[in-house]
Amino acid sequence: MSIFPELLPETTSGHSTAALGGQRFRSIDVCAGAGGLALGLEQAGFDPALLIDIREQPCETLRLNRPSWNVRCLDLLDFDPRDHHGLEDIDLLSAGLPRVQASAASNRSRGSSHELELLMATVKLAQSLRPRALLIDNVAELAVAGAYGGIREQIHDKLAQLGYRYKWFVLNAVDFQVPQDRKHGFLVALQGDLIDGFQVPSPSRQSPPTTGEALLASMASRGWAHAAEWARLADKVAPTVVGGSWERGGADLGPTGSKRAWARIGVDGGTVADEVPGPDFSWDPSLGRSGMMALTTAQVARLQGFPAEWLVAGRKTARYRQVANASPPPLAQAVGEAIVTALAST
Template sequence: MSPSSPGLQPSLWNEQGDSVQTFKVVEICAGAGGQSLGLELAGFEHELAVELDANAANTLRHNRPGWKIAEGDVANPDIWNPADYKGVDLLAGGVPCPPFTIAGKQLGATDERDLFAWAIELCGIMEPRALMLENVRGLSMPRFSAYRQHVLDRLRELGYIGDWQLLHASDYGVPQLRPRFVLVAMKPDDFQYFQWPQKQDQARTVGETLQDLMAEDGWRWASYWAAGANDIAPTIVGGSKKHGGADLGPTRAKRAWDELGVNARVLGNGPPPKGSPKPVKGKQEGFRPTLTCEMVARLQGWNGPDYKWTFTGRKTSNYRQIGNAFPPPVARAIGGQIHRALSHQGDPQPLVELTKTTHDPLYAVLRSASGFLTMDEINRRLEQPLHASVFERHINHLKQDFKIEIEDGKVAAYRLESFKAFVGQEDHLRHEAFIKPNKIS
């Protein structure tokens, strides 16, 4: 039998067509199914998918009617009970990215939408064999070095080894510049078998990917356009309900689309009509075709027989579902490596991660201190002392995500207090922001 045999879930087969063991996954903040489909193709079966947006949840139900879908705020105990899924093989999710995005305010732990720290705490409740969380590149920046350090320290307390990696979608066949920062964590017995996925085939260009769709209505210039669209796409931005209709991103992204010969100001309803003129690109004035949702989905990785998927709802909602998704081929690549690790395939590797990983030395010093420390006392404990201006800037970054108590005297002294992020507190401000109707199906 083959992966295309009727009635078989694609998760039961690897890319060579061999039967593989399936593992169970609970997916939080599942969106419209990019990560869901990738994990399914990597050999994971969904025990539950949780999603706040009704349109995305409907898309999941349409494509996988047999799945259990919980619709509503993932942190609302009325939506689902994490303890019911204790011992699941994988806990995965794409928690909200606005707290960390470079284009935003980077509020981190003080952003009411931040669920990263809360998701880490689920490991103490659910005790999954593996954890996989993905987010934007901004989380990898120096601004969030202490946040990352806290995550690794907390995982260690819960018995897990964690590692971060910045992955580029174009390294896994997705024709798009889409960096994603991914955290994978497992218990030591499993993590010794985990390796990050190797880069795969070079991504096709936008033109190569979309030429047949551009030519569907007989546009005579489709191949000419495709030859000029000879690079991968900029990062597709799904946007939010607060910011109007669908377009292909901010000003810088629109300039990149101009160079590819694409009109990024609006979203198209169909391919260029047969009589459309010869296209231009760059700064030239003239005709540029628009992209349809189907085209954007291809650029996001829904391309080929394994990646068939239908998006429900209206055009703008479809675009947001697609644009906010984790590319399925990238999720499949990471999921495949997690699957291998849980299956103990290959040779175990020395666990370098058992030695303490330090993302933020200043935070590490304060965290290990029993009392107040002055700047001089902190610098004496650092391998590389910080200049006063750098120290002050670093302290200000820490104060955004952590409560820092400052003792005033002849010389200021500092003590690290609590983490500000939401980890389930009943009195946290996010509860007021996320009270919405919800349902499970």
């Protein structure tokens, strides 16, 4: 378990943030992961009646942070809401789904992509639960790219049959105070005319912190003398944090292109550190990886917009996978607040 001790509590995850007019709404969150989507939605005004994920480590993460949440570790493809009590009158079904790849989109006839199966299973679940709203978070391309047009058409047909109207859109987390260039594609569907009250969130008027600003306190927490110097170099937001596969490989910050982007701000993207630099760490990026420091999982969580007190269960690689694949909570909160406005308009 990681408790992120080297990060200061710059944000708060308070359980009971009031929604519009003090009203709270009920939700179900599937493929919940580390809880980024659920946490942001909680801040927006949603209390989950149920959260599910297939992996034990994310389920433990959710339980550690919110012992009162009803967390079930099971495969979405095997989930039957009739086996669970208290799932009536759900306001929102939310899903931060594994990334649907373009290869699955262009070869619909096979229907063998697990990620695509999860996407369609979520839409099917909306048919069973009939929530007032549906939120799906995935790759930006799913919302706009021509290669995914066939999938969007399938979803449109099903939602139209169920009486939902919807919007696809792309948001960048950097526009919502997250110190990272990270685009997400969203589908928001609402029953009937509720969609008329939904407005895609507008970017924050404030600039996000740079990578250096976001991580300076943690970099200096063990006495590293060059922390401020590094922070001045890291004067831009972070590159997109890449989660990688659960099935293979250790924790690192992504493919070759991502590693080059991290190297430009003096960070070794080829691994994830166990702790931040100490007082004797010699930082010299001209030496290559040996002269650069790696980020910790806690620091990656900060770049994802998680509050410092959020716990993450498992060993280092499992913790990193959870954090890196998560929906940034501030981005989820912005979308959640827009949904709350639409739901509260009736």
